[in-house]
Amino acid sequence: xxxxxxxxxxxxxxxxxxxxxxxxxxxxxxxxxxxxxxxxxxxxxxxxxxxxxxxxxxxxxxxxxxxxxxxxxxxxxxxxxxxxxxxxxxxxxxxxxxxxxxxxxxxxxxxxxxxxxxxxxxxxxxxxxxxxxxxxxxxxxxxxxxxxxxxxxxxxxxxxxxxxxxxxxxxxxxxxxxxxxxxxxxxxxxxxxxxxxxxxxxxxxxxxxxxxxxxxxxxxxxxxxxxxxxxxxxx
Amino acid sequence: xxxxxxxxxxxxxxxxxxxxxxxxxxxxxxxxxxxxxxxxxxxxxxxxxxxxxxxxxxxxxxxxxxxxxxxxxxxxxxxxxxxxxxxxxxxxxxxxxxxxxxxxxxxxxxxxxxxxxxxxxxxxxxxxxxxxxxxxxxxxxxxxxxxxxxxxxxxxxxxxxxxxxxxxxxxxxxxxxxxxxxxxxxxxxxxxxxxxxxxxxxxxxxxxxxxxxxxxxxxxxxxxxxxxxxxxxxxxxxxxxxxxxxxxxxxxxxxxxxxxxxxxxxxxxxxxxxxxxxxxxxxxxxxxxxxxxxxxxxxxxxxxxxxxxxxxxxxxxxxxxxxxxxxxxxxxxxxxxxxxxxxxxxxxxxxxxxxxxxxxxxxxxxxxxxxxxxxxxxxxxxxxxxxxxxxxxxxxxxx
Numbered sequence: 001x002x003x004x005x006x007x008x009x010x011x012x013x014x015x016x017x018x019x020x021x022x023x024x025x026x027x028x029x030x031x032x033x034x035x036x037x038x039x040x041x042x043x044x045x046x047x048x049x050x051x052x053x054x055x056x057x058x059x060x061x062x063x064x065x066x067x068x069x070x071x072x073x074x075x076x077x078x079x080x081x082x083x084x085x086x087x088x089x090x091x092x093x094x095x096x097x098x099x100x101x102x103x104x105x106x107x108x109x110x111x112x113x114x115x116x117x118x119x120x121x122x123x124x125x126x127x128x129x130x131x132x133x134x135x136x137x138x139x140x141x142x143x144x145x146x147x148x149x150x151x152x153x154x155x156x157x158x159x160x161x162x163x164x165x166x167x168x169x170x171x172x173x174x175x176x177x178x179x180x181x182x183x184x185x186x187x188x189x190x191x192x193x194x195x196x197x198x199x200x201x202x203x204x205x206x207x208x209x210x211x212x213x214x215x216x217x218x219x220x221x222x223x224x225x226x227x228x229x230x231x232x233x234x235x
Numbered sequence: 236x237x238x239x240x241x242x243x244x245x246x247x248x249x250x251x252x253x254x255x256x257x258x259x260x261x262x263x264x265x266x267x268x269x270x271x272x273x274x275x276x277x278x279x280x281x282x283x284x285x286x287x288x289x290x291x292x293x294x295x296x297x298x299x300x301x302x303x304x305x306x307x308x309x310x311x312x313x314x315x316x317x318x319x320x321x322x323x324x325x326x327x328x329x330x331x332x333x334x335x336x337x338x339x340x341x342x343x344x345x346x347x348x349x350x351x352x353x354x355x356x357x358x359x360x361x362x363x364x365x366x367x368x369x370x371x372x373x374x375x376x377x378x379x380x381x382x383x384x385x386x387x388x389x390x391x392x393x394x395x396x397x398x399x400x401x402x403x404x405x406x407x408x409x410x411x412x413x414x415x416x417x418x419x420x421x422x423x424x425x426x427x428x429x430x431x432x433x434x435x436x437x438x439x440x441x442x443x444x445x446x447x448x449x450x451x452x453x454x455x456x457x458x459x460x461x462x463x464x465x466x467x468x469x470x471x472x473x474x475x476x477x478x479x480x481x482x483x484x485x486x487x488x489x490x491x492x493x494x495x496x497x498x499x500x501x502x503x504x505x506x507x508x509x510x511x512x513x514x515x516x517x518x519x520x521x522x523x524x525x526x527x528x529x530x531x532x533x534x535x536x537x538x539x540x541x542x543x544x545x546x547x548x549x550x551x552x553x554x555x556x557x558x559x560x561x562x563x564x565x566x567x568x569x570x571x572x573x574x575x576x577x578x579x580x581x582x583x584x585x586x587x588x589x590x591x592x593x594x595x596x597x598x599x600x601x602x603x604x605x606x607x608x609x610x611x612x613x614x615x616x617x618x619x620x621x622x623x624x625x626x627x628x629x630x631x632x633x634x
Contacts, residue, residue, distance in 0.1 A: 055462060055463040058405070059405055060403060060405075171400060171401065173325070177268075178269065185265070185324060185325035186265075187376050188376075200375070200377040201376060202424075204262075204424075205262075205424040
């Protein structure tokens with residue numbers, strides 16, 4: 001077995017270091033494996049202790065979103081205060097990650113419906129990255145194709161300059177890639193009832209059960225702070 | 236074909252092909268969808284008389300400037316011990332830091348990949364985090380997770396901290412008390428596990444090697460519940476376990492680390508009861524300083540800084556590693572960067588100003604083929620004849 005002593009000997013040989021007093025000895029540190037008690041593999045969320053920090057950090061405020069929904073009506077994200085909101089960025093002609101993003105979110109929608117949280121406590125917002133093509137009519141057809149429940153899933157578009165401002169405010173971007181189609185990051189944002197970003201998902205690792213757990217964690221945290229949630233405040 | 240099935244095919248198409256994925260980056264980083272055109276090298280001005288900088292090397296084989304330094308980005312200060320860096324998840328920025336200054340630069344590499352530019356400089360990292368020696372820059376979606384080598388005063392404990400991609404501090408994550416040292420981290424999202432490793436804090440690494448306290452190095456590795464950012468287990472490896480590399484295959488619950496002061500590779504593996512076993516699986520050359528993986532998950536590359544060689548180990552059996560090939564591209568090879576196709580490995584030869592012996596610094600290219608590694612006889616970027624004098628090249632990224 002080569003040890004730190006031999007390593008230093010090798011360095012001494014190369015001239016890297018010299019030791020008038022000889023090669024230093026090995027520190028007395030155990031090399032044996034020391035596994036501790038069995039641990040659970042699922043995330044451990046302590047919902048009972050208010051002193052325990054949430055596993056979901058406060059990443060920052062959810063930027064303002066004031067655009068047009070698939071019915072052609074004005075929509076403000078602030079209207080959903082009091083609910084958990086999942087915000088995604090897609091465009092309808094995307095051949096990359098967007099179809100998979102929307103499809104994965106329909107799975108999350110079903111998980112939330114099964115848990116009795118859909119619409120009452122959680123809503124979705126999908127913002128177009130290509131507003132010049134994604135008119136309200138196009139977004140409606142897109143939503144129907146995925147069986148998105150438009151009662152609580154808001155597909156948004158608007159004047160390109162305004163949409164661009166919203167995209168940038170979320171730290172997102174969309175620009176033509178090498179193939180000519182729009183390139184963009186894959187991020188899905190979890191916003192808590194007070195309008196704070198609490199998690200950002202990557203599509204590749206987005207699992208409905210994981211999102212459901214995060215939503216439940218946030219709702220439990222909110223109720224611990226202020227009691228059961230009321231209906232959302234309309235501003 | 237039913238719509239649902241079609242969509243699943245689309246989903247599958249998004250999963251990076253194992254054999255063509257860039258290794259040793261956060262799994263959240265967007266992969267390069269073409270061969271690399273530029274190699275970025277994070278450089279320390281060797282005599283600390285001029286500012287540290289980023290070197291841009293043309294690595295497009297069709298370019299007339301192939302294999303030459305085409306651009307430098309002056310970082311505006313000197314003596315930082317510029318060391319490691321990492322892409323943000325969308326690959327538009329590089330977060331890069333200095334081990335002595337704890338200064339962090341956010342570099343825009345999207346506007347013009349040939350001419351990186353400084354977007355922001357974070358000078359108050361120790362004040363915000365209580366930590367110093369930012370080491371590993373690990374992308375999360377929309378955020379960066381950084382491992383630090385020590386506390387703000389240069390001692391212990393080390394820890395982790397999260398920031399938004401544009402530099403806003405989110406939170407500090409505490410190391411367990413019985414694992415106060417820090418170095419690298421790596422996440423296996425599918426398993427919800429993170430593993431971190433140990434080195435030594437600034438009070439020690441800032442000293443010349445001969446004056447370093449050998450008892451002030453860690454040998455602990457921490458297994459974390461990644462989602463909860465909570466430590467689950469502290470295990471012990473050889474002294475100074477550095478890089479953490481999970482097996483690239485989603486189904487594999489094991490990984491490796493190179494123990495710099497034990498001249499060894501250790502394997503960590505999940506057990507049926509949820510704990511991890513830590514086991515020494517190979518004796519390497521002297522001072523294994525960096526550890527890289529082949530995209531097919533079959534090989535580990537170990538730079539043996541103290542023996543002037545790079546070893547390629549076959550890890551098909553993670554408990555019985557077999558030495559497959561070796562090369563000696565230069566004196567004291569250290570950092571390696573393997574391309575997404577696994578065929579080209581760029582190499583630098585500076586570790587720390589306090590440890591370097593080579594005196595002359597280069598960037599070399601090693602070709603990796605079915606029969607092992609071969610040093611490219613022509614690719615040799617000389618970092619010794621720059622207008623500011625010699626520069627120590629350390630970490631690299633391609634774009």
